[in-house]
Amino acid sequence: MSTRMFGEPVARREDPRLLTGRGRFLDDLGRDALAAAFVRSPHAHARILDIDVTGALDVDGLVAIYTFEDLPDQVGAPLPVLLPHPALTHGRTARPLARDVVRHVGEPVAMVVAADRYLAEDAAGLIRVEYERLPAVVGIENAEAARDLVHDDVPGNVGAVLLQENGDAAAAIDAAPHVLEFRLAIERSASTPLEGRGVCARWDADDGSLRVYTSTQASTSVRAAIAARLDLPAGKVEVVAPDVGGGFGVKIVHPWPEEVLVPWAARLLGREVKWAEDRREHFVAAAHERGQLHDVRVGFDGAGRVLGLDVRIRHDHGAYTPYGIVIPIVTSTQLLGPYKIGAYRAEVVSLYTNTLIVTPYRGAGRPQGVFCMERTMDRIAGHLGLDRGEVRAANFIQPDEFPYDQGLTFQDGRPLIYDSGDYPGLLRKVRDLIGWDGFGALRAEAAARGRRIGVGLGCYVEGTGVGPYEGGHVEIDSAGRVHVSTGLTSQGQGHQTVFAQIAATELGVPIADVHVTTGDTRRFGYAVGTFASRAAVMSGNAIALACRKVRAKALRIAAEALEADPSDLEITEGEVHVRGDRSASVPLRTVAVLSNPLRYAFDEQTAAATQFAVGGSPSEPPVAAGDEPGLEGRDYYSPVRSTFAAGAHAAIVEVDPDTAEVRVLRYAVVHDCGRLINPMVVEGQIHGGVAQGIGGALYERMVYDASGQLLNASFMDFLMPYATEVPHIETDHLETPSPLNPLGVKGAGEAGVIPVSAVIASAVEDAEGLRVDAMPLSPDELFDLRRRAEHDPALRTRAVNGP
Amino acid sequence: MTEETFEIELTVNGVRRTARAPARRLLSDLLRHGLGLTGTHVGCEHGVCGCCTVLLDGEPVRSCLMFAVTASGHEVTTVEGLAAPDGEMSPVQRAFQECHGLQCGFCTPGFLCTVTALLRDTPRPTDDEILEGISGNLCRCTGYQNIRRSVRRASELIAADPASGGPPAGEAGEGGR
Secondary structure, three states, X not given: OOOOOOOOOOOOOOHHHXXXXXXXXXXXXXOOOEEEEEEEOOOOOEEEEEEEOHHHOOOOOEEEEEEHHXXXXXXXXXXXXXXXXXXOOOOOXXXXXXXXXXXXXXXXEEEEEEOOHHHHHHHHHHOEEEEEEOOOOOOHHHHHHOOOOOOOOOHHHEEEEEEEXXXXXXXXXXXXXXXXXXXXXXXXXXXXXOOOOEEEEEEEOOOOEEEEEEOOOOHHHHHHHHHHHOOOOHHHEEEEOOEOOOOOOHHHOOOOHHHHHHHHHHHHHOOOEEEEOOHHHHHHHOOEEOOEEEEEXXXXXXXXXEEEEEEEEEEEOOOOOOOOOHHHHHHHHHOOOOEOOOEEEEEEEEEOXXXXXXXXXXXXXXXXXXXXXXXXXXXXXXXXXOOHHHHHHHHEOOHHHOXXXXXXXXXXXXXXXXXXXXXXXHHHHHHHHHOOOOHHHHHHHHHHOOOEEEEEEEEEEEEEOOOOOEEEEEEEOOOOOEEEEEOOOOOOOOHHHHHHHHHHHHHOXXXXXXXXXXXXXXXXXXXXXXXXXXXXXXXXXXXXXXXXXXXXXXXHHXXXXXXXXXXXXXXXXXEEEEOOEEEEEEEHHHHHHHOOOEOOOOOHHHHOOEOOOOOOOOOOOXXXXXXXXXXXXXXXXXXOOOEEEEEEEEEEEEEOOOOOOEEEEEEEEEEEOEOOOOHHHHHHHHHHHHHHHHHHHHHOOOOEOOOOOEOOOOOOOOOOOOHHHOOOEEEEEOOOOOOOOXXXXXXXXXXXXXXHHHXXXXXXXXXXXXXXXXXXXXXXXXXXXXXXXXXXXXXXXXXXXXX | OOOOEEEEEEEEOOEEEEEEEEOOOEHHHHHHHHOOOOOOOOOOOOOOOOOOEEEEOOEEEEHHHOEHHHHOOXXXXXXXXXXXXXXXXXXXXXXXXXXXXXXXXXXXXXXXXXXXXXXXXXXXXXXXXXXXXXXXXXXXXXXXXXXXXXXHHHHHXXXXXXXXXXXXXXXXXXXXX
C-alpha cells in the first residue's frame, strides 16, 4: 500500500465503530450516573417572584434541587462574554440559573438531580415557580422600536453598533449612473444536530480531580472555564469531547449553564452526574442563527460594475450575547464576496430580543451576507437587462490581483486580505455544469408545456482557517504505532482519517499504524476549537509540522544506526532506508527504542536501548544537550491571517403553478478549498452543507409568536429536510492552493451552505418573474407574492433577467 | 412513592434478556440504559427523526415511541446485532462505509436498521423505492446523497452474496447466514 495518502479518497477510519454501535456519544457514557433535569422558564420575559420546591421533595430517587440561591458566587455569576469587541458596548450574559428575571423561554431556573432522568423530570415538573410577566420584545423591528426593553440597562435594546467602511460609499452611490434601494430579510434557523448538547462529570475526591465529558466543539476552552468557575487548577480538570453527533456551530458556545452546573453538582454530591439535552430543550435552550434585515443602497455603471454599496444590517442576537457579535461582523465583511465593489459602508445594529441566543450556525453570518450581495447582483442585472453571470464577471477580483486587500477588518481582527483564488474560473465551471447558456430555450420549452422552471446562481468567498493557532503532537512508540493528537474537536468531519492521511504522508508510514485523538485535554491541552472551517488548515498544518520534527529526529537517529547521512535517508512503509535502496533499513519502532536511552529493559526490543547495549561516546551524555528522549514532536500552526476559500453554485428549480411548491431539479457546486486532503470527505461536507442550505431556503424557520413562545419547537413542526427534499448535488472542484500554509489547504466545512438561499431565490425569481426578497420561501408566501404581484408591478421582474 | 415495575423478557440480537422496568420506560431507554446497548440513539423522542429505529420481529419500529413492556415476548435487533457473529460487517454496513454514507454517525444506526429491512423486502429497489424507503429518517450531516448511494451499493453486495443480506433473525441469531 502506498503511503502517499494526501489527496486520496481514503475510507474513513472512524466508520467501523460508528457502523456497529460502538460509537460513544455523550449519553452513552455514565451508565450509573445521577441524572440532571432543568426547570426552564415558560415565559419570554418575566420576573421570578417565588420558587416552591415542596411538591418535588417526595419524589422517590430525588437527590438535590438547586436554584440560584444555592450557587456559590463564582458558579452563579453571569457567564462570560466569550468574544469581547469594542463595538459590543452593551454585552449581557445570563447566569447559569436565573436570579431575578428570565429573558427567554427555556432559560434555566432550577436544576434537579435524581436517580434517573424520568425521576428528575418528575421532580422538575413539581417545582412551582411564580412569575410576574413582563412585556416581551420579539422581532427586529420591535426591538429597534424599543417600546419595551430586554435589559433595563441597555437603552434602545442596542447591544452593538459596528461600522465597516472603505471609501465614501454615499458619495460614490450619489455619483453613480444607476442607483437601487431595497430591503432583504432572512429568518432564523438553527444548527439542529441530531445529538443535542450534554455533559457528564465525575469528581475524584481521592486526588481532587474532575473529568468532564461534554458534547462540545471546544474542549480546552470548556476546561479553562470550568477550572475558573470551580476554582480548580486546569491540571486537575480533564475535558473530553466523546463522539459528537453533529455540531454545525451550536456546540462552539461555552460554557453552557449546564457545563458549569453539572460538574459543580458532581463535586458537591461526590457522584457522577449527567445531563443529556432533549429535543425540546435544544430548540428553546441551545442557540439559533441567521435572522437579519438588510437595507441596501447600491450605485453602479452601465456594465453592472458596482461603484458604491451601503448596507444597513439589523441583527437579532436574542436575549444575551455570550458569543459577541461575530455573526454580523462576518456578514458585514464576507458580504463583499469575490467582488471589488468600489466604496463600501456597512452599519451593523445588533439588537436584543426576548428570544433564544443567536450564535454561529454553519456559515456563521455568511449566508446572510451572500444573500445580500447576490440578490444585489441579480437586481443590477435585472435593472440593466444584462445576463446575471456577466454582471458578476464584471465585478470579480481577477486571478492576478491576489493577495487582494478588501480594506476591512475580518472577524479575527486581521486585515481582510484574500490569499488566492480564481473566481472567473469558478463561474465558468458552474455555468458549464448547470448548462447556463442554453437555459433560456429550456425555460421557454417548459413554459410552453405549462411548467415553470428557473435557473439561479450564487458566488461566495469564505474566510476559513482563522487563528489564533492549533497544535499537533506526534509520537511513534516502540511497537511502531503513530499516535497523533490535536486539541480541536470532531463532530463527524472525518478528522481521524484526514489527519491520519497527513501524518502517513509526512512520515512515510502505513495509515493503519496512525491513531488520531482529538478534543481530549488529557492528550493535548492547548487548542482553540472547531469552527470557521478551520480544522484542516489549523490542526492539519500543525500535525504536518509536528510530523516533520519527528521525521527529522527519526532520520538523525537512524542515520547513526545505518552509518549514513540523514539527508540520504527516506522513510517508506515505516522503515528508514537510504533513498532508493531498501537493502538496509531500520523500522521506526526500532528508531523509537533507540530514541529513548534505557536503564531497564522490559522486552527483547528494549534491551537494545539499555546502557550496556548502546554504543556512543563515553564522554557525551546519553541524551545530548538540547535533545529529548522519545520519538515524538509537538508543533503549532499560527497563521498571520485567514485563508479564503470560494465557490459558485447554480440550481434549476421548478415551481408548481397551482400550489407554489418549489422543487429543486438540479443543484451544481464548484468549490475551491485549496488542496484537497480527502476528496470524498470534502464532497460529503458539501452535500451536507447544501442540504442545510436547502432547509434554510425553503423549509426551516423559528416561528416565535408575539409573546415570545417558539411555536414550532419539535421535529414535527420545524421542517428539517428529509431525503425527499434534497436534490442530487453535482460537484466539481478547482484547486488554488493557499500560499499561507505548508499544506496549501483552505478548509471546506461550511462552504456548502453559504450561497444556497441566494441561489434558490435567484432561481425562483427566474422561474416566476417575481421579486424574491426574503428567505425562507414557503409555498404560502410564494402564493401570496403571486397574488400581490397581480396588483403591484414593482414585485415583477419578468423579461429582464435570465441568460 | 416507589414506582411499580414489571418483568420484561425479550430477545435482543438473538440473546434472551430479562429486565424489570416501570411501565413508562421507553424501549429505547431500556435498550440503552437498562441493557447497555447504546448503539441505538435517541434524536427527538417524538418519533420523527428515526435515529432510534430498531427491528421488532424484523420490522423497523421507533423504539422511542414504544414502551419497553410492550416489547416483552418479542425479538429486537439493534445495530449491535447487524454484523455477523464473527464481527464481519453486514453488506449494508460495508456499503455505508464504502460510499461515505455517514459523517457524525448519530443517525446511522437508525438508517442501518431501516435499510436492512428495506433490502430484505425489496432486494433490488429502484431509485424511487430507495428514496421512499429512507424518507422517514433524518440526517443532518450527509445531505442523503451518499446514503442513497450506500443503499444501491448494499443491494449490489447482497445480490453478489445473497446469504449475507438479512438481519440475524431467530433466537440463536444464526438466521440469514
